[in-house]
Amino acid sequence: MTNWIYPLGTAADGKWDVSIGTSDSSLTVNGWEHTGLKVATLTAGADVVLPAAAEERIVVPLNGSFTVTVDGTGYGLNGRASVFAGPTDVLYSGTERSITISSADGGRVAVATAPARASYPTRLVTAAETPVELRGAGNCSRQVHNFGTPAALEADRFIVCEVLTPAGNWSSYPPHKHDEEKDGETHLEEIYYFETRVAAGSAAPANADAIGYQRVYASDERPIDVSAEVRTGDVVLVPYGWHGPAMAAPGYDLYYLNVMAGPGPVREWLISDDPHHGWVRQSWDGQEIDPRLPFGG
16 A cells, blocks of 8 residues: 655655655655655755756745745745744745755755646745635634635646644644545645644643644545654645544644645645535634634734
8 A cells, every 4th residue: 555654754865854746756656646845954054956847846944044046046035933933935936947945044945846837937925925814713723824825826736835723723624625626626636744843831841742643534435544643844645535634732733734736627726525524614603713823923
């Protein structure tokens, strides 16, 4: 059976902490075609290079600030202290463009990718321009940074966003899927890249182990059954099936970067809820957004 869970270190390649599904990835995942992710931790003054390829890319600082050089033109990305400190500048590169990512002070950076045919202009999306959405309510409250969604970014194939979930809350809920091209649904692969931390104000000991959980299960005859404990640097792939919840364990905040793309004709996130659980959305009516949100606000 294909492995859909990659704990930190198991998808490393050279300078990259994570390299899955990209044009230069040495890791092969059976049946994985439409999305890719790279993550690197750079020391001060170090860089990583991505050669030109038929894939579009978006560079997302996780912590620290970066300079991204695209075919000889440099773009400064004002980053952040951590993924929980609010939005960051990101850079979309389009296709067939070489990229060099460097950091004067060091930091950790992600690059979301998708094979693409149409080429769109390189674009810097600043933190101030990033649409911030507070989704759900009560203990299903979460914060979404929609810098790479169709409404915010002109691109060919992928949909990219990041989600922050306060300790004890459920995200990616109710469980849903996007694995068919049909009315009201689009076929999209999805990557979850996770980071966790001890929640602010917690009286946690020094050896606290910040964890979250991710669930994926079958929506048809194709087998998949994931109940994964996740920590900073872990990746879960969702090729198909119902997915959710992504659970922030009590005491620990949860972050994930989502990368989605698929073979369909429309770049749009259209989902179907698991009919056993979709009713939960109506239960949010009249509930308040979790007062711990927004992070970094």
